[in-house]
Amino acid sequence: MNKMIYMDHSATTPVKKEVLEEMLPYFSEFYGNPSSVYALSNHSRLAIDKARERVAKAIGAKKTEIFFTGGGSEADNWALKGVAYKNKDKGNHIITTKIEHHAILHTCEYLEQQGFQVTYLDVDEYGMISLEELEKAITEKTILISIMFANNEIGTIQPVKEIGELAKKHGVLFHTDAVQAVGSLPIDVKEMNIDLLSMSAHKLYGPKGVGALYIRQGTKIDPLIAGGAQEKNKRAGTENTPGIVGLGKAIELAYEHLEENTTYLISLRERLIKGIKERIPYVRLNGHPEKRLPGNANFCFQFIEGEALLLSLDMVGIAGSSGSACTSGSLDPSHVLLAIGLPHEIAHGSLRLSLGTGNTEEEVDFAVEKLVGIVDRLRMMSPLYEKVQGGNK
């Protein structure tokens, strides 16, 4: 087998060398608990302060509006539960979409069990919400709108600024799950009227197990984790100093190089999409043709199943992912692919290749070349393809 070609950057990314180097001293050298009084802890406090500043700067927030968490899912849980409980006297209605990450959807289901009402907005064939439908869904009881910045499966970028305007106009809080967007897209929470924003370090070449929630100053929210006085009494637990340092460095790097990375990734992505569309019949691109994450390509290959595709790709050293039921352990394919209107049998044949800055044109060409053979081999085995080919016999 050749070296591995990693094309699953939406799942996670490798920690960048510069990021790791900044983190390392905070494991064994400057290990002091940031809450302690002695000099050793000063190092930790200063490091966390610097990271907070870097995160704030990257998204146009104030330093005091950044709260570190144990990852993106915690940030999502906190935003929804924290806002819901704190504002329950104002109303019990939350608006979200059908294509959110499960960290949002399952939290919404939980809140429904607690007596909250949730509207799940439909999306169009590209995965876009309708602003008109969003505005129509707002009632006097609406306390929160939670709509993801960019979708993790199909890469579609929502009209976040316009959503923010609507939320502001109606006096409703706006949370966005920006786990896939932070580090890949320009974000300005003030200009976009975002009240709460979730992020995760390991999607932007930082470490796993650390993230942050931006909370606009003055936003009413309950803590999710009770205990110590860390993070201004809002998020208890001894700070993950090395992780937080890693997030700070990773996000700074991401935004320093945003423009060049974006240009590079879009050129790779378009090369991949073009190659596949030209060489493989019965394939569709999922998501929006332009308004999509720079590195995201998501396809459905008709007549074959996604897990079989992934296994075959793995055998030639290519790592990708699929929204097929067989990869989720349930019988249903991805809720996102169903929400954009794909029939089950098509959705089962999905493949997501999410590119990163470490990928090359040669790797993209290699992936296209291998996919041609793999798709053909699986189709030759498929009774569904036989029916299509029937006319040609």
Added chain:
Amino acid sequence: MYSEKVMEHFMHPHNVGEIENADGVGEVGNAKCGDIMKMYLKIDGEIITDVKFKTFGCGSAIASSSMATELIKGRTVKEAMELTNKAVADALDGLPPVKMHCSVLAEQAIKSALLDYSHKTGVKIEGLEDVDFDDEHLHDHADEE
């Protein structure tokens, strides 16, 4: 996640294809659930002289089809009727619990092809009348195992 045997049969499946003028053809599963197996049998007297399959499905569905065809090729109709999903899974050195329904599908595909053979020829095959080809049931059933 899969045994070497499963990967071997997935990457190099045996008996892929169709049989023209097959004596029995069976198709089970549905595209909605993500797996369909189609089985072709050539039967001479009591003996299954040839068997081929086509499968739309995941790695374990393809491997289960391949293994099931191997296990009945050259065997008698009675022996094919006795093939259980567990025997298919065991021959593959096991399947993950969530994938057991793939082996159930393989067992059902053979029985479905035998039923077709029985209908076409009028040959009575003992035990066929008890077979339940309901796919939803297959999945539920597989989950219990």
